Amino acid sequence: MVDFSLTPDQESLRDLARKFARGEMAPHAAECDKTSRFPEEIYRKAHEVGLMNLNVPTEFGGSGLGLFEQCLIVEELAYACGGMTTSIIANCLALEPILLGATPEQQRRWLAPFCAEYHLASFCLTEPSGGSDAGALRTRARKDGDGYVLDGEKCFITNAPNASLYTVFATLDPELRTKGITAFVVPREAKGVTAGKDEEKMGHRASSTGTVRFEGVRVPAADRIGAEGEGFSIAMRTLDQTRTPIGALATGIAQAALDLAAGYALKRVTFGKPIAEHEAIQIKLANMAQAVRAARLLTWNSAWTIDAGGRGTLESSIAKCFASDAALHVADEAIQTFGGYGYMKEYPVEKLLRDAKLTQIYEGANEIQRTVIARELLRGYA
Amino acid sequence: MQIVVAVKPVPEAETRLRVGAGGTSFDPEGVKFVLAGYDESAVEQALLLRDAIPGSSVHAISVGPATRTEEVLRASLALGCDRATWVETPAGTPLDPLAVARSLAGALGSPPPDLVLCGKQAGDDEAGLVPAALGELLGVPDFGFAVNLRWDAGRSRFSLDRPTEGGLERWETPTPCVIGLQQAWNDPRTAKLPNILKSRKAPIAKAPAAADPGPGGVPEKFELPAPRTGARMIDYKTPEEAAQKLVKLLREEAKVFP
Numbered sequence A: 001m002v003d004f005s006l007t008p009d010q011e012s013l014r015d016l017a018r019k020f021a022r023g024e025m026a027p028h029a030a031e032c033d034k035t036s037r038f039p040e041e042i043y044r045k046a047h048e049v050g051l052m053n054l055n056v057p058t059e060f061g062g063s064g065l066g067l068f069e070q071c072l073i074v075e076e077l078a079y080a081c082g083g084m085t086t087s088i089i090a091n092c093l094a095l096e097p098i099l100l101g102a103t104p105e106q107q108r109r110w111l112a113p114f115c116a117e118y119h120l121a122s123f124c125l126t127e128p129s130g131g132s133d134a135g136a137l138r139t140r141a142r143k144d145g146d147g148y149v150l151d152g153e154k155c156f157i158t159n160a161p162n163a164s165l166y167t168v169f170a171t172l173d174p175e176l177r178t179k180g181i182t183a184f185v186v187p188r189e190a191k192g193v194t195a196g197k198d199e200e201k202m203g204h205r206a207s208s209t210g211t212v213r214f215e216g217v218r219v220p221a222a223d224r225i226g227a228e229g230e231g232f233s234i235a236m237r238t239l240d241q242t243r244t245p246i247g248a249l250a251t252g253i254a255q256a257a258l259d260l261a262a263g264y265a266l267k268r269v270t271f272g273k274p275i276a277e278h279e280a281i282q283i284k285l286a287n288m289a290q291a292v293r294a295a296r297l298l299t300w301n302s303a304w305t306i307d308a309g310g311r312g313t314l315e316s317s318i319a320k321c322f323a324s325d326a327a328l329h330v331a332d333e334a335i336q337t338f339g340g341y342g343y344m345k346e347y348p349v350e351k352l353l354r355d356a357k358l359t360q361i362y363e364g365a366n367e368i369q370r371t372v373i374a375r376e377l378l379r380g381y382a
Numbered sequence B: 001m002q003i004v005v006a007v008k009p010v011p012e013a014e015t016r017l018r019v020g021a022g023g024t025s026f027d028p029e030g031v032k033f034v035l036a037g038y039d040e041s042a043v044e045q046a047l048l049l050r051d052a053i054p055g056s057s058v059h060a061i062s063v064g065p066a067t068r069t070e071e072v073l074r075a076s077l078a079l080g081c082d083r084a085t086w087v088e089t090p091a092g093t094p095l096d097p098l099a100v101a102r103s104l105a106g107a108l109g110s111p112p113p114d115l116v117l118c119g120k121q122a123g124d125d126e127a128g129l130v131p132a133a134l135g136e137l138l139g140v141p142d143f144g145f146a147v148n149l150r151w152d153a154g155r156s157r158f159s160l161d162r163p164t165e166g167g168l169e170r171w172e173t174p175t176p177c178v179i180g181l182q183q184a185w186n187d188p189r190t191a192k193l194p195n196i197l198k199s200r201k202a203p204i205a206k207a208p209a210a211a212d213p214g215p216g217g218v219p220e221k222f223e224l225p226a227p228r229t230g231a232r233m234i235d236y237k238t239p240e241e242a243a244q245k246l247v248k249l250l251r252e253e254a255k256v257f258p
């Protein structure tokens, strides 16, 4: 039997996230957006209550949640602030390669001390020369004695200016394309690592994003994740896990936009009645509600598929792509519902549009998601 | 020290209540019951005292139907209470303050625990009677509206303040005693995710409700507050006209000045 109800456990996790989002995050969302402030005190609290390393097993000090529970939490957080949510869940992205590819000894060595305290990690895949074509990355890992030397630059890396640990993808030989890519764990304080400044962004301004340069950085073989040449597969399997929560993040933004628009439509009076009584606005709200619900259900479906042991490449690409497009559309319609006020920074809806936009770009741009969806889909017809 | 904190399930603050079938209460269908702010403060205080006084434990107790009490007891466990007891009342039984106090007194037994903490009043009906009734039934001192609860280990006494009109009264009390606490003066903690998951699996003890609930009042009618009447917009062309119309309305309709 298909069942869409939440268990009491799931409800209590969602309630915790809701309380945290509305009590701790929402009051600072506008201010952090305006000034591009990285609210470290909120991220510390998120760690303290257990909302940070959601995917890390409890034996290593994480919350040990399945993807479905992660999605419930991420949607609630994003309802309050997409940018803060991006920074809060970036650890899940950065640590996933360790969960997927590292030995139990490495996992204990890296994860336990990392999760015990408030720390940020960054997932370093994208480079200035390209993000979508990850197989063409240029950061080099040269063999040197019993280890490697890294040289290269990563860009658009979430939390990079504030992180203490990087999971880095580099190639042993660019000629080998995907087969040369290898994953490493590099502490921020390693010699030759330079994190760039926080970039000025359109949205997600409470999150930090920056470059990381590696100049002759020595990495011992013990800090390699998986085998040589396994890095590309680890990166792709990581994104298979983390794409679905981006669907949840987009759903949270979309739900916030719908709630604001509906609330405003009931109050704003034109031509003698609330605009909610004009059919054009009703149709808008009805379409927005459909988009939000469909985004949530596709996200849940993807999470459920992966929690049940499926690979979920198709489901997670559909969820991420649909939910992020929905978020952009719903935020846009929310602004339209607000009219001129919607365009003003004094009102909260224009931020939602700027925040929604990123969800179409990161963790695999939607063009790439569609390529993946089509490939997976057509396989079933061939 | 044995510390008991009595918690009441109340509808979540944002709930839109509807009048129930009998017209004497709200309709509980779809209503989410949570720990009220006053009770959160009481739990917080209980935990702070437990951690400060060696050999202490905190026991959360709640009276009502399982559908409502389970969640607040689990929330109390998630915050750090050591154990929880549900005083079972059949669904639909009206729970007036005296009946609740009798059930609590029965479940807590004699001798009474060293300290019973409550919110000073419930987050929903705000009656504020249970701490006083419970103190009477247990035959121990009781205080309502308390803040700044402190334990003086040397003299084995609690001291507390009660805000009054323009000042604070300071009181001292021996144990056992019952204390109703003000809301949010102690910044209640947020339950941590792992503790929430643990609390879901923790056992909850069961105790019977008082056989004789006592001569409590019977609710006669439950009504929602009348909807607020909307704001009036004034049509105007110039600020002078707006001011003139406003003054006229204030004088003739609102009658705020002659």
Ligand SMILES: Cc1cc2nc3c(=O)[nH]c(=O)nc-3n(C[C@H](O)[C@H](O)[C@H](O)COP(=O)(O)OP(=O)(O)OC[C@H]3O[C@@H](n4cnc5c(N)ncnc54)[C@H](O)[C@@H]3O)c2cc1C
Pocket (backbone or CB within 6 Å): A090, A122, A123, A124, A125, A126, A127, A129, A130, A131, A132, A133, A155, A156, A157, A158, A159, A201, A204, A209, A358, A361, A362, A363, A364, A365, A366, A367, A368, A371
């Ligand atoms: C705020 C922010 C945070 C980020 N955080 C991280 C992070 O933590 N870690 C990390 O590694 N990366 C991160 N990224 C990078 C992000 O994942 C990339 O920006 C994204 O993958 C796209 O890569 P690109 O920017 O190089 O665009 P390109 O790959 O240059 O693509 C440009 C455009 O062409 C399209 N395109 C490219 N190839 C194809 C194709 N084959 N078919 C059709 N269309 C195509 C793309 O969809 C896009 O529209 C972040 C980005 C941003 C903006």
